[in-house]
Structures are given as structure tokens and as C-alpha cells.
Amino acid sequence: xxxxxxxxCLTLTSEYACELSTRKVLSELxxxxxxxxxxxxCGHPMKSxxxxxxxxxxxxxxxxxxxxxxxxxxxxxSKCYETFKWAEDLLKKDESLKKKIDNILKEENLSxxxxxxxxxxxxxxxxxxxxxxxxxxIKFEFEGLxxxxxxxxxxxxxxxxxxxxxxSKFDALIExxxxxxxxxxxxxxxxxxxxxxxxxxxxxxxxxEKLNSAIEFGAGCLVDFCPHCHEMLDYRQEEASATIGKKLxxxxxxxxxxxxISFGIKPEELxxxxxxxxxxxxxxxxxxx
Amino acid sequence: MSDKSSLIDLxxxxxxxxxxxxxxxxxxxxxxxxxxKCMKCTSGCTSMKLLELKPHIIVNLVRMGxxxxxxxxxxIWDCSICLxxxxxxxxxxxxxxxxxxxxxxxxxRGLEAPEEYRSMLTCIMExxxxxxxxxxxxEGVEYDRVKLGLPKIKGPKETFMNAMFMVFGEVLG
Numbered sequence: 001x002x003x004x005x006x007x008x009c010l011t012l013t014s015e016y017a018c019e020l021s022t023r024k025v026l027s028e029l030x031x032x033x034x035x036x037x038x039x040x041x042c043g044h045p046m047k048s049x050x051x052x053x054x055x056x057x058x059x060x061x062x063x064x065x066x067x068x069x070x071x072x073x074x075x076x077x078s079k080c081y082e083t084f085k086w087a088e089d090l091l092k093k094d095e096s097l098k099k100k101i102d103n104i105l106k107e108e109n110l111s112x113x114x115x116x117x118x119x120x121x122x123x124x125x126x127x128x129x130x131x132x133x134x135x136x137x138i139k140f141e142f143e144g145l146x147x148x149x150x151x152x153x154x155x156x157x158x159x160x161x162x163x164x165x166x167x168s169k170f171d172a173l174i175e176x177x178x179x180x181x182x183x184x185x186x187x188x189x190x191x192x193x194x195x196x197x198x199x200x201x202x203x204x205x206x207x208x209e210k211l212n213s214a215i216e217f218g219a220g221c222l223v224d225f226c227p228h229c230h231e232m233l234d235y236r237q238e239e240a241s242a243t244i245g246k247k248l249x250x251x252x253x254x255x256x257x258x259x260x261i262s263f264g265i266k267p268e269e270l271x272x273x274x275x276x277x278x279x280x281x282x283x284x285x286x287x288x289x
Numbered sequence: 290m291s292d293k294s295s296l297i298d299l300x301x302x303x304x305x306x307x308x309x310x311x312x313x314x315x316x317x318x319x320x321x322x323x324x325x326k327c328m329k330c331t332s333g334c335t336s337m338k339l340l341e342l343k344p345h346i347i348v349n350l351v352r353m354g355x356x357x358x359x360x361x362x363x364x365i366w367d368c369s370i371c372l373x374x375x376x377x378x379x380x381x382x383x384x385x386x387x388x389x390x391x392x393x394x395x396x397x398r399g400l401e402a403p404e405e406y407r408s409m410l411t412c413i414m415e416x417x418x419x420x421x422x423x424x425x426x427x428e429g430v431e432y433d434r435v436k437l438g439l440p441k442i443k444g445p446k447e448t449f450m451n452a453m454f455m456v457f458g459e460v461l462g
Contacts, residue, residue, distance in 0.1 A: 038444065038449075039444070040413070041419045048392045048402075056453075104456055108449065153371045198367070202339045206339070
């Protein structure tokens with residue numbers, strides 16, 4: 001299977017572990033990634049500055065993906081996924097808006113026809129790859145590991161009921177690994193990532209409270225998908241715990257990294273060395289290498 | 290709703306300007322009218338607990354035409370864009386989209402916008418992405434794309450800049 005991939009700004013410029021683990025695990029599953037010929041912002045931050053610019057940026061990347069002639073476009077970043085879906089919907093509904101965007105796209109010899117399907121990473125793994133195929137590949141199971149799943153707002157608060165199903169799909173993807181996806185208060189709460197540009201301290205409080213709740217409910221680790229959530233919960237964990245006046249320590253790991261470990265891929269190849277929240281200790285505990 | 294004179298805020302003497310109701314996303318203006326103030330948006334709002342953001346009040350201020358007051362207030366920048374209000378609204382009003390439209394209006398008017406957003410815009414205009422490539426330092430070790438064996442980022446062609454100027458011309462012109 002060949003699919004187009006849009007990495008997203010944060011993945012390309014600092015959350016390298018997301019890119020490393022996604023590349024490695026998808027190639028292991030026999031999925032070939034077709035890169036876009038150019039990468040520009042998906043438009044999400046521009047929604048707060050200029051909606052036309054946000055719409056144009058999203059349409060531009062979708063047009064570049066259509067040029068690849070693949071049926072599917074994925075992004076490991078949920079924010080980018082949401083922005084593409086938003087733009088797709090708006091351009092379908094509003095013809096005069098589409099004309100305006102088409103005109104600007106023409107300037108760059110591009111065209112967006114709404115032919116590519118934008119798929120969320122959770123759906124790709126659950127529906128397109130399938131749990132059965134994952135089971136075949138899994139070499140190590142993590143029995144007894146209590147996982148706090150963090151789906152992230154943009155993975156399930158869009159697409160109506162289809163979106164909501166992604167919460168249970170994510171739980172199922174964790175259970176495939178032999179681990180337990182536990183309930184914890186605030187499981188569906190925001191990580192604070194989107195509040196950071198305007199209200200950094202409130203954003204860190206949200207991240208801190210989320211981590212605190214996961215620890216209180218006895219989670220051994222927290223698993224996420226989106227690089228923006230991961231940055232808040234892993235890279236800024238120390239800041240977040242200082243903001244709420246606690247000493248929090250919980251390993252935060254990308255689902256793709258955890259899946260890769262269960263496939264028997266070496267942790268360095270999945271970018272584990274880039275996680276700041278003590279994931280090495282978790283791997284020692286898992287006792288697979 | 291025909292006689293707006295009764296709506297003057299006696300504390301600030303602010304007068305409503307119904308013609309200013311937002312027209313940035315088509316449909317927003319119509320959407321504010323169907324809110325029946327059940328406050329489901331505010332009761333679930335991520336920013337309510339921390340920053341006392343009240344989405345239902347924003348929706349209804351827009352409905353009454355107090356747009357000038359809203360775009361110059363800092364409260365529109367308190368939203369965490371978590372989409373809970375959009376998900377919960379029984380009338381499909383989507384307060385978050387109204388808040389985003391208000392932010393854009395504030396920027397068009399040259400009012401203060403958070404520095405971080407402005408720097409993201411500059412960065413997009415310069416190299417296409419919202420952030421600059423950084424070295425990630427973990428436990429004293431520096432990592433970058435080359436060291437990790439990742440391919441070079443493919444930036445946009447020069448035509449991108451022209452297109453972006455066209456986009457901003459569309460809105461301001």
C-alpha cells in the first residue's frame with residue numbers, strides 16, 4: 001500500500017521521535033510512504049490570524065498530496081488532520097470560497113479537486129492495517145502494563161460519531177499489545193498545547209493536571225499520538241509539574257514507539273533516546289531486550 | 290431585537306453595532322441567532338476552570354452586536370481550541386469558530402495579538418513552516434535531523450511567497 005504523508009511543522013522541526021517511529025513502524029507493516037514535494041504549514045495556527053490564509057495553506061498541502069496520485073493522505077499530527085478535514089469540508093460547502101482559493105492555487109500551478117481521502121493514524125492502524133495483522137507482527141506482549149491513553153482533542157472531537165469511535169479504537173490498539181488501557185479522570189481532556197501561544201502558564205497547568213491524574217490512577221505510562229500533545233506531556237513535563245507545584249514523573253511514549261518495541265525494533269531506531277520523561281526505565285521494566 | 294437602544298451597557302456605555310456581526314466565515318452571523326443559552330459550552334469549557342472564559346457570553350455578545358468590545362478584549366485569546374463547545378452544542382452553533390473569527394478580526398484591525406502567533410506567521414512567510422528547525426537536547430546530548438538520519442526538509446518554491454501575499458490581499462482589500 002502506498003500513501004502520501006504530511007509530517008507537520010512540529011514533527012519536522014523538533015519532535016523527531018514522531019517521524020522516526022512512524023517511518024520505521026509503517027515500513028515494517030508494508031506501507032510505503034510517498035512524501036510531498038514541498039512542506040508548508042497545514043494552516044492551523046493561522047486560524048487565529050487569518051482564516052483565508054489557513055484555508056489556503058491547508059488546500060495547498062492537499063493539492064500537493066493529490067499530485068502524488070495516492071488515494072490516502074495521512075498525518076501523524078492530529079492538529080494537521082483536523083485542519084485538512086476542516087478545509088475539505090469548507091471547500092466542499094462553499095463554492096465561491098473554493099473559487100477564491102483555486103485562483104490563488106493556480107498562481108503556483110496547483111489544483112485541489114477534493115479527491116484525496118484524509119485518514120487519521122488511528123483509523124489507518126485499526127481499519128486499514130487491522131488488529132489481526134498487528135497481532136501477527138507482535139513479538140513481545142506487555143502483560144500487566146497499565147497504560148493511560150491520551151487520544152488528544154483533534155483525534156475524536158471532529159467527524160461526529162466516527163470521531164468518537166476513535167477513543168475505543170485507540171483502547172483496542174493498546175489492548176492488542178497485551179497492556180491494559182485504564183480509566184483515569186480527564187482522559188479526554190486537552191493537553192494544553194493550543195493554549196501555549198497565548199496563555200503559556202494555563203497551558204502547562206492543563207498538562208500538569210493531566211499527568212497528575214494519570215499517576216493517581218496508577219498508570220505505568222502515558223501513550224499519545226499527536227506530536228503537539230507529546231511535546232506538552234513529555235518535553236515539558238518538568239515545567240508542567242513545577243507549574244502545578246508537584247514532582248511528577250511518568251514515562252510518556254508515542255503509540256508508534258510502543259508498537260515498534262513490541263515488534264522487536266531496537267529502541268534507538270524508534271527515537272526513544274529523544275523522550276525526556278524516563279522512557280528508558282519503562283523499557284527496562286518491560287524486560288523485552 | 291429591533292430596538293437596540295435598550296441594550297446599551299450602562300457600565301461602559303458601549304453601544305451595540307449590529308452591522309458588525311461577524312461575516313468572516315459565512316454562516317457565523319446566522320449561527321449566533323439560534324443559541325438558546327443552555328450554557329453546555331461554558332460548563333464544559335477547558336478554559337472556564339482556569340481563565341473564566343464563558344463561550345456562551347461571547348456568542349451572545351456577538352449576537353447583540355458588541356463586536357468592537359470583544360475584539361479589543363483579551364478574553365478571545367483565552368480559548369484553548371479544544372473543540373469541546375463545538376462538540377457539545379445542541380444547536381450546532383460552534384462558539385470556537387466565532388472566537389477564531391473574532392481573533393482574525395482583531396488582527397485585521399491591528400489590535401494586539403500574542404507574540405507567538407506573530408512569530409509563527411513570520412516563520413511561515415520565511416520558510417513555509419510555523420517553526421524553525423531546532424536541535425533537541427536530551428540529557429546533554431544534541432540531536433538534529435542529520436544525526437538521526439532523517440532527510441532534509443523540502444521547503445516551498447518562491448511562488449509560495451507571492452501566493453501568500455495574494456491571500457492577504459484578498460482579505461484586506
